[in-house]
Amino acid sequence: MSSPVSQPQRIDFHGMPAIHLRAPDGAEAIVMEHGAHIVSWKPAGGVERLYLSPDAVFSEGKAIRGGVPVIFPQFGDRGPLQGHGFARNQVWEVVASRAGEDHAMAHLCLRDSDASRALWPHQFLLELTLSISGARLDIELECSNPGSEPISFMAALHTYLAVREVEQASLQGLHGQRYYDAVKKKDMRETGTELVIEEETDRVYFDTRNPLLLKEPHRALAIQSERLPDTVVWNPWVERSIKFSDFPDKGFRHMLCVEAATIEHPVQLAAQHSWWGRQTLMAL
Ligand SMILES: O=P(O)(O)OC[C@H]1O[C@@H](O)[C@H](O)[C@@H](O)[C@@H]1O
Structure with a gap:
């Protein structure tokens, strides 16, 4: 039975303002004003499904390790x-x-500012909408171009998924896909039907069309x-983990990033137009 509707609460999360969403079915999420960063998602009746580093740094101007960082307007060092x-x-x-009766949502936006224009001299309006309901989390990113010149950007929802033990998890749905392996620095093609992480993995799979399934012995996530169109799969494994001051040495065992991105073909957005992209997670 559903509980009464409780409206989102403004909370303090590690010293920074955030919003705690709770749907009447018990699904919960926390999104921060800093980065519109989703730091927690628990499906109805379930446990935390996002990985947030216990050593994450919450400080102005710094990226948070874990959750769902919003990557814009450039992916990595491209x-x-x-x-x-x-x-x-x-x-x-x-x-x-x-x-509402069957969901909870938050909508945040970021506009160009003196600070952003000093880095990237363009006008933009970026909007993130997250919505939770039952076993499902929808994250939608929208970018509008209010200026008079076209803009071009890459974007990603850099989702850190929580896994009990990464070597016991497998990711299905990438068979036959072309990818760039950033560890081996090579273009490759996926030959396996499931990807099991057993070493440092940093790949951009291009033009992925199938839904993916992250399977663990006790549960799964669609x-x-x-x-x-692109999917990044990232796990820093042993040696790279040690180099991160905001990530425990053994943190890599409990996370896998499966990022929904547009990297190979940056979005070309004409003046006065908008674009959107979405990632949906469904706990099974
Ligand atoms: O440390 P950052 O900037 O959050 O990046 C983490 C990782 O993000 C992934 O998306 C990249 O593919 C990796 O190459 C990168 O190391």
């Missing part, structure tokens, strides 16, 4: 900007948040994306 762009390091504005 351009002149700081790694993964600036959107994850800026404070977003909360436009709306509410709970991952779908729309209009975010």
Whole structure:
């Protein structure tokens, strides 16, 4: 039975403002103003499904290790900007948040500012809407171009998924896909029907069309994306983990990033137009 509707609460999360969403069916999520960063998602009746590093740093201008960083307007070092762009390091504005009979949602936005234009001289309006209901989390990213010149950008929802033990998890749905292996620095094609992480893995799978399934011995998660054609699979494994000051040495065992992205073909957005992309997670 559903509980009465409780409206989203403004909370303090590690010293920074955030919104706690709760749907009447018990699904919960927390999104921060910093980066519109989703740091927690628990499906109805379930446990935490996002990985948040216990050593994550919550500080102005710094990226948070874990949850769902929003990557914009550059992926990684594929351009002149700081790694993964600036959107994850800026404070977003909360436009709306509410709970209805069968869901709860929040809508945040980031506009260009003196700070962003100093890094990237373009006008933009970036909007993130997350919605939770039952076993499902929908994350939608929208970008509008209010200016008079076209803009071009990459974007990703850099989702850190929690797994009990990464070597016992497998990711299905990538068979036959072309990818760039950033560890081996080679273009490759996926030959396996399931991907098991047993070493440092940093891959961009291009033009992925199938839904993905992250299977663990005791549960599974379906991952779908729309209009975010590339999928990044990342696990830093032993040696790279040690180099991160905001990540425990053994943290890699309990996470896997499966990121919905547009990297190979940056979005070309004409003046006065908008674009959107979405990632949906469904706990099974
Ligand atoms: O440390 P950051 O900037 O959050 O990036 C983490 C990882 O993000 C992944 O998306 C990249 O493919 C990796 O190459 C990168 O190491």
